[in-house]
Amino acid sequence: MLSKRLGKIGFIFSLPAILFFVLFISIPVFFTIFLSFAGWKGFDLSQIRLVGFQNYRDVIYDKIFWMSFFHTVIFVMLTTVFLNLFGFIGAMIIDTRIQGTRFLKNAIFLPVLLSPIIIGIMWSRMLDAFGIVNKFLQAMHATKLPILFLGSPDLALYTIIIATIWQFTGYDMLLYYAGLQGVPNELVEAAKIDGASGFKIVMNVIIPVLSPVVTITMLLNIIGGFKIFDIVYVMTAGGPNHHSEVLATYLFMQAFRFNNMGFASVIAIVIVFLSLAASLIRMKITRQEV
């Protein structure tokens, strides 16, 4: 009797969250799946018409979709590797607690607090053909002509990747730093007594203990990478000539420039599918570790 009543109370407590989830997550997701089989300009709900798998066929044969898919994969791979690498190194340095590490921790974490829009604008100005970076390089006689960081087809995507790594290293660093607090000191001491070098301690003691943190951090980076939009949109808007186009910017173009909601919905499903796959892998790995 009591548990039944408590169940009701629990349900009432959960109701706002359930309503929120249904209204703002479930319904839009199902509507997006429905739209991926429909043709719609986005103006009038009564003009939605079913087109079967036409949108999926269009996506498969679309050259720019594959360009943006490929760019997204490169973006995810490089940001995940370097964010984790720099985040881990930063956490190790801070964990030494030598003088200046507190300042370093705040300095590395500060960009995480800023909006990617601000970061994008800031990097764009600095990397402009006649921005401060090029002026510095020319003053140092490193280059005669300006380097077109955002204007060159070969550099634009990698420049955005560097800006993203700069912004989010602090986030990964904090996760690793928290993880390092859980590494048993006696393990490290024992390894030292056994004569292990610093590198061997990191590789054979610290990283294995941190493996749940590594898994979660990497997968958070992967999921975040697949959804990347704002910093790309601000820094290059996918240009030049689609050379830094990622899935989310292409989705935006299809939906709000071409009014092609069905095609855009297919791209949204691809992004959701990729993120979901990453989440499932994370769940599987963490379950195995538990």
Place this chain on the structure above:
Amino acid sequence: MMKKKNIIIASITIILFLFSFLPLLAGGSKEEATEKKGSAEQKKIVIEFWSWNNEGSYPIVHEDAEKRFEADHPNVDVKRDYISYSEYLVKVKAVLAGEEAPDVFQIPWAGEYTELARSGKLLPMTEYLQKGFPKFFENVMNAISVDREAWAVPLDLNTLQIAYNKDMFREYGLSVPESMDDLIDITKKLADNGKFGIAIGTKDLWAGADVFFAQIAYTDPTHTKMAIADAGKISWDSPEFVQAARNCVKMVKEGVFAPGANSMEAFVGAKNLFVQQQAAMFYPVGNFVTGGLTADIDKSFEYSLFPFPPMKKGDEMLPTGGVAEMFVVAKEGKNIDTAIDFLRYMTNDDGKEVLVANDFIPSSEYTGSTANLSDLYKNMLDAQSKAQSRVVYNTRVYTAAMNGMQGIFGGDLTAAEFIDSLVAVAKQ
């Protein structure tokens, strides 16, 4: 004891649950209060007005129309909202779909215009434009018409030309180029003196496409092919367009433009190059930017404008141009007649006076005094009389042209590849 505890928990739950609806309740009571206040006084009509042009002198023009209209209509309150262009179309589409569109809102002149006109959400304007509006120029009427129906009220026109530093030209013994070869020679002389030719920023895409349209003004002597191709009646690989693309590639290869076009925004990096006198020329410039440009230059040098020169010396110089600001009324609007009346105030003689005073070119004949007009304004008025179209309504083709020109400026696209990209998207 347990029962009492459960009652307390249940009470807290109910209170918290009700609190979550507090904003809605508050919203309801605010509306009620406004309604009561409204009925006590006189019910005010609110005209919602949306635009993305909150820079330069446009807000002055909007505000003036608002003040004049409100003075003559004390029961109307014009509420102006400026939304950044990057999110403007997203918001417009959302409010149109939700039938919550503002009464009067600005609309883009190319690409999206056709889609919006055909959305069934805009009020057809042909009949209204015959009642109380000035007689708009014929080419303007053509530009705002889709499927033989006018859908917008055009406020003003613009022309796109190259701004040049007159002092620098004088210093290096240069004169306004009369042909493309002249332009190439000028940029070579400038390079010898450590200066760039034309500063252009194509990071925000549109300016690059305008270089292509500027060439079509010369490669198509009939001045009709672009509209015909846009309507899908001829292919984009017609010789006129191929030649225009070749001209663009030639100018890029010959160093006519300052380097780094794709990494600069039109009115930030590129403009700065010109203002800081690193580049002798700057494109695109029209009345929409001359106010800000003149202020930035701050009398440090004199500048004037000329169009992209023709291929052959002696041919007429032809700028490009089109409608600048135009406004539409939502079909499902609550105050259609008042909204249209407000647009009449924006475009009437008083409205035109304010436009001219702020260096804008009205979309209908201006009969006021021209005695105090600046040389720059006279130049733009003259250019307007010869301006060729820069409008492609097919969004996909327009987007492909913008992206393709980035490819040409980046040196990774040939003229043939550029044309192929237009042909491919036009078929979709």
